Amino acid sequence: MRNILIFCVLLLFTFAILVFVQPQWVAAPAKDGAGPLAIKIDPRLVAPEYHSPIEWWRTHHMDAINAGDFTEADCLRCHDPQTSCNNCHSYVGVRAIPTPSP
Ligand code: HEC
Numbered sequence: 480m481r482n483i484l485i486f487c488v489l490l491l492f493t494f495a496i497l498v499f500v501q502p503q504w505v506a507a508p509a510k511d512g513a514g515p516l517a518i519k520i521d522p523r524l525v526a527p528e529y530h531s532p533i534e535w536w537r538t539h540h541m542d543a544i545n546a547g548d549f550t551e552a553d554c555l556r557c558h559d560p561q562t563s564c565n566n567c568h569s570y571v572g573v574r575a576i577p578t579p580s581p
């Protein structure tokens with residue numbers, strides 16, 4: 480009888496610990512979104528015309544760069560790779576855009 484009681488207490492204890500050890504939920508990268516992966520772009524900047532429509536650009540910007548229409552340096556005039564390229568790239572598993580040395 481006493482063993483069962485100890486077992487139950489230990490079981491409860493284990494569940495209580497598991498509740499706290501759960502990994503934190505991380506929000507997917509989204510512009511002005513929440514969490515460490517949020518995409519941040521200087522709000523004073525106006526998006527260039529080739530970004531339009533933005534849903535299309537989000538999934539086709541790599542084509543423009545790989546076709547040679549733009550270089551990565553063109554993008555970094557406005558974008559900080561840490562806060563508006565690589566947070567998304569690391570999430571989807573694409574290689575990181577190098578930060579240019581100043
Ligand atoms: C003149 C400044 C400027 C340049 C140059 C520029 N961008 Fe942007 N970009 C912006 C702005 C501003 C936004 C936000 C637009 C919006 O949310 O409507 C944006 C948004 C984006 C987004 C979408 C982020 C999201 O998920 O909402 C991607 C991807 C992106 N840019 C990639 C690029 C790439 C790749 C290049 C180079 C070929 C580039 N940008 C060049 C200003 C720029």
Ligand code: HEC
Pocket residue numbers: 508518537540541544545551554555558560563564565567568571573574576
């Ligand atoms: C909202 C998410 C997102 C953002 C923000 C983003 N990218 Fe991408 N990028 C992707 C995805 C997804 C792919 C891969 C698509 C595929 O392989 O089909 C990609 C691929 C690329 C590629 C091709 C990589 C390769 O090895 O072929 C380049 C170059 C690139 N992105 C540049 C940039 C630059 C520069 C920025 C910042 C200005 C940027 N991206 C911001 C999602 C994003």
